[in-house]
Amino acid sequence: MAAETQPADRRLLEVKDLRKLFPFSRGLIRRVRGEVKAVDGVSFHVNEGETLGLVGETGCGKTTTARCVIRAIDPTSGQVLFRTQDGPVVDMAALQGGHLRAVRREMQMIFQDPFSSLNPRMTLFDLVSEPLYNYRVGNRREREDRVAELLRLVGLRPEFMRRFPHAFSGGQRQRIGIARALALNPRLILADEPVSALDVSVQAQVLNLLKGLQAQLGLTYLFVAHDLSVVRHISNRVVVMYVGKVVESAPTRRLFTAPKHPYTEALLSAVPVADPRARAQRIVLRGDAPNPADPPTGCYFHPRCSYAADVCRTDTPVPREISPGHVVACHRAQDLELKGVHQLGASKHDGS
Amino acid sequence: MQQTHTASSRAAPEAPPALLSVRDLATHFPVDEGNVVAVDGVSFDLYEGQTLGIVGESGCGKSVTALSIMMALSRPGRIVKGEILYRPRGQDPGPDEVIDLAALKPDGKEMRAIRGAEIGYIFQEPMTAFSPVHTVGNQLIEAIRLHRDVDGKEAKSLAIELLRQVEVPLAEQRLDAYSWELSGGLRQRVMIATVMASNPRVLIADEPTTALDVTTQAQILDLMRSLQQQSGMAIIMITHDLGVIAEMADYVAVMYLGKVVENAPVDDIFHAPKHPYTKALLRSIPKITEAEEELATIAGTVPHAYSRPEGCLFHPRCPEFMAGTCDARTPPPLPVSPGHHVSCFLYGDGG
Ligand SMILES: Nc1ncnc2c1ncn2[C@@H]1O[C@H](COP(=O)(O)OP(=O)(O)OP(=O)(O)O)[C@@H](O)[C@H]1O
Ligand SMILES: Nc1ncnc2c1ncn2[C@@H]1O[C@H](COP(=O)(O)OP(=O)(O)OP(=O)(O)O)[C@@H](O)[C@H]1O
Ligand code: SF4
Ligand SMILES: [Mg+2]
Ligand SMILES: [Mg+2]
Numbered sequence: 234m235a236a237e238t239q240p241a242d243r244r245l246l247e248v249k250d251l252r253k254l255f256p257f258s259r260g261l262i263r264r265v266r267g268e269v270k271a272v273d274g275v276s277f278h279v280n281e282g283e284t285l286g287l288v289g290e291t292g293c294g295k296t297t298t299a300r301c302v303i304r305a306i307d308p309t310s311g312q313v314l315f316r317t318q319d320g321p322v323v324d325m326a327a328l329q330g331g332h333l334r335a336v337r338r339e340m341q342m343i344f345q346d347p348f349s350s351l352n353p354r355m356t357l358f359d360l361v362s363e364p365l366y367n368y369r370v371g372n373r374r375e376r377e378d379r380v381a382e383l384l385r386l387v388g389l390r391p392e393f394m395r396r397f398p399h400a401f402s403g404g405q406r407q408r409i410g411i412a413r414a415l416a417l418n419p420r421l422i423l424a425d426e427p428v429s430a431l432d433v434s435v436q437a438q439v440l441n442l443l444k445g446l447q448a449q450l451g452l453t454y455l456f457v458a459h460d461l462s463v464v465r466h467i468s469n470r471v472v473v474m475y476v477g478k479v480v481e482s483a484p485t486r487r488l489f490t491a492p493k494h495p496y497t498e499a500l501l502s503a504v505p506v507a508d509p510r511a512r513a514q515r516i517v518l519r520g521d522a523p524n525p526a527d528p529p530t531g532c533y534f535h536p537r538c539s540y541a542a543d544v545c546r547t548d549t550p551v552p553r554e555i556s557p558g559h560v561v562a563c564h565r566a567q568d569l570e571l572k573g574v575h576q577l578g579a580s581k582h583d584g585s
Numbered sequence: 586m587q588q589t590h591t592a593s594s595r596a597a598p599e600a601p602p603a604l605l606s607v608r609d610l611a612t613h614f615p616v617d618e619g620n621v622v623a624v625d626g627v628s629f630d631l632y633e634g635q636t637l638g639i640v641g642e643s644g645c646g647k648s649v650t651a652l653s654i655m656m657a658l659s660r661p662g663r664i665v666k667g668e669i670l671y672r673p674r675g676q677d678p679g680p681d682e683v684i685d686l687a688a689l690k691p692d693g694k695e696m697r698a699i700r701g702a703e704i705g706y707i708f709q710e711p712m713t714a715f716s717p718v719h720t721v722g723n724q725l726i727e728a729i730r731l732h733r734d735v736d737g738k739e740a741k742s743l744a745i746e747l748l749r750q751v752e753v754p755l756a757e758q759r760l761d762a763y764s765w766e767l768s769g770g771l772r773q774r775v776m777i778a779t780v781m782a783s784n785p786r787v788l789i790a791d792e793p794t795t796a797l798d799v800t801t802q803a804q805i806l807d808l809m810r811s812l813q814q815q816s817g818m819a820i821i822m823i824t825h826d827l828g829v830i831a832e833m834a835d836y837v838a839v840m841y842l843g844k845v846v847e848n849a850p851v852d853d854i855f856h857a858p859k860h861p862y863t864k865a866l867l868r869s870i871p872k873i874t875e876a877e878e879e880l881a882t883i884a885g886t887v888p889h890a891y892s893r894p895e896g897c898l899f900h901p902r903c904p905e906f907m908a909g910t911c912d913a914r915t916p917p918p919l920p921v922s923p924g925h926h927v928s929c930f931l932y933g934d935g936g
Contacts, residue, residue, distance in 0.1 A: 501873070505829050
């Protein structure tokens with residue numbers, strides 16, 4: 234794994250107090266109005282050249298966060314500060330029109346499903362060159378050369394250019410998606426569950442490719458995933474979300490070996506380890522995550538937290554930096570002794 | 586490989602006969618583009634109170650194996666070879682009383698009495714298992730009345746009891762819910778309750794937690810384990826997740842392109858794997874407990890189902906490939922230690 238603190242600790246992206254509310258109304262006679270707090274005051278930063286992992290369970294707001302960053306949707310409030318290639322820091326959340334378009338070119342998204350994210354009627358050339366075409370980069374010849382170069386970069390043969398995506402396997406399609414994302418030389422890649430739909434052996438190939446490209450091209454990744462083993466492998470730092478909020482963020486090793494938030498501990502404990510001798514005594518969380526349209530009072534995690542105190546039911550815990558680079562939003566962060574992955578897997582009860 | 590129903594791959598002489606013995610099962614799908622060999626000579630045994638894990642990558646034939654056992658193949662799927670020997674419930678059946686499910690009519694009375702009643706089946710997306718227009722309560726009550734001789738009122742109280750057993754909170758209120766109103770985890774619990782209504786002896790779970798979050802997955806796996814402890818049912822756990830296998834299985838069958846390439850007690854699979862494919866698979870998963878620079882990969886891709894290689898199916902991707910042997914003949918399953926079989930020419934005297 235790469236060093237956890239990059240030598241050049243320069244922030245490429247800084248998200249400050251980001252919020253995204255989706256209003257809804259339901260019921261025909263008694264119209265109930267409310268809003269889903271999909272992203273509820275999220276702050277984090279990504280340093281140039283590093284990978285920030287964003288983890289959390291379904292519906293916690295990972296995709297919404299990424300879509301706000303790239304301005305696929307407009308945030309309700311907050312700032313998305315991005316240091317552009319030319320130097321100045323701009324707020325993506327406030328940009329409009331041509332200026333937004335120019336900056337957005339420096340960010341690209343890679344999606345989970347390599348089967349539905351590629352138009353089946355477009356050839357590989359069409360797919361990979363489309364961003365170039367949209368930004369009027371080069372003539373047809375130059376675009377062909379660039380596509381050939383990109384295909385080689387992601388480990389596909391340039392001769393495949395005239396083929397359609399259905400002729401390719403899941404891993405190959407994900408490579409096509411990556412080539413397309415790289416077409417405009419982006420600096421920040423937002424990868425939303427890029428390997429979740431892939432088999433383990435194919436997943437390994439794509440993860441190695443992403444790491445190799447990062448080293449080769451100096452890319453910065455915001456890597457959204459729910460698989461904690463994948464996140465551990467790829468990330469320098471990790472942000473854990475729960476019901477629209479960041480509950481903990483820390484350098485990867487620290488987060489996995491010395492978590493400070495009870496939710497992180499439960500999440501780590503739930504991961505099945507590929508070793509029957511390490512069958513863990515799990516912390517099995519009860520119930521489901523709360524509905525973001527109707528979250529509990531105080532700490533959103535308190536109804537499921539085995540460490541909850543009275544204050545947890547009434548007061549929202551504020552994120553605090555408890556050691557350099559380690560931020561936790563828990564009233565009891567300082568006095569709890571939580572288990573990391575090594576202690577969690579240690580209790581053997583293997584019978585064979 | 587032994588060919589009788591009493592075949593036990595376990596060493597213990599006092600081991601009970603297998604509840605279910607699959608012998609040399611082959612299932613094909615003759616489609617326009619060619620003949621898809623989905624399952625190609627699969628054998629394994631399943632014992633009471635134990636969990637057999639079937640693991641392998643997408644398309645290797647895990648689901649088709651399960652559907653073959655259930656005799657619930659979709660067209661044009663057909664069992665072309667092999668036996669599925671099942672020791673049915675009933676008054677003390679002797680060790681020789683077995684039925685070959687593969688020889689029964691898929692929709693015949695006998696098979697219907699076994700499918701869903703003695704052998705239960707749960708799968709990945711519980712959404713499709715429920716009708717969206719009926720409450721889950723009605724569907725659960727229907728399942729109970731199908732398998733037990735009770736009136737409506739008794740069925741309802743049994744339904745509530747079952748929901749409590751699978752730890753559905755507010756069980757009574759949930760009877761009136763529709764499946765789409767439930768979270769993924771609750772829906773999977775209700776599906777398990779529906780299957781448990783018949784008190785099955787074998788539970789086939791095909792990727793039961795793949796669509797769920799890790800914390801919900803942990804709940805469901807926990808539930809399956811405790812139901813197994815209470816009822817002594819045997820479980821076939823189908824998954825592509827080696828973590829889930831390590832967590833749940835007593836015995837493991839590793840599949841590649843329709844064949845079981847290795848089967849062994851779970852500890853052997855993870856600590857003494859023999860087949861190059863099993864080894865490669867294990868090396869390719871990132872570990873949550875350590876940070877590795879690069880993941881090991883398997884060269885190439887899984888061949889297309891219509892164009893299966895000659896000889897050992899893994900040979901074009903195998904780092905230990907021996908020309909003239911691996912591409913010429915099919916390696917038979919070979920015992921390497923008690924209960925541990927591997928189909929690879931690296932072992933034994935080269936077949
Ligand atoms: N366009 C929308 N309209 C209304 N609600 C939305 C919309 N998009 C997302 N949500 C809600 O916002 C919350 C966060 O969703 P989001 O997709 O960001 O979660 P996620 O963490 O990416 O989950 P997953 O792991 O399932 O992808 C969810 O409750 C979701 O239902
Ligand atoms: N109805 C069908 N018609 C034609 N081929 C089929 C059919 N069902 C399955 N197959 C083929 O049989 C093979 C085995 O499929 P199966 O569904 O058993 O794989 P699996 O191991 O369960 O994979 P996954 O992990 O993706 O669920 C595949 O090549 C598949 O394409
Ligand atoms: S603030 Fe309280 S309820 Fe929330 S995680 Fe910390 S201890 Fe648990
Ligand atoms: Mg998402
Ligand atoms: Mg399947």
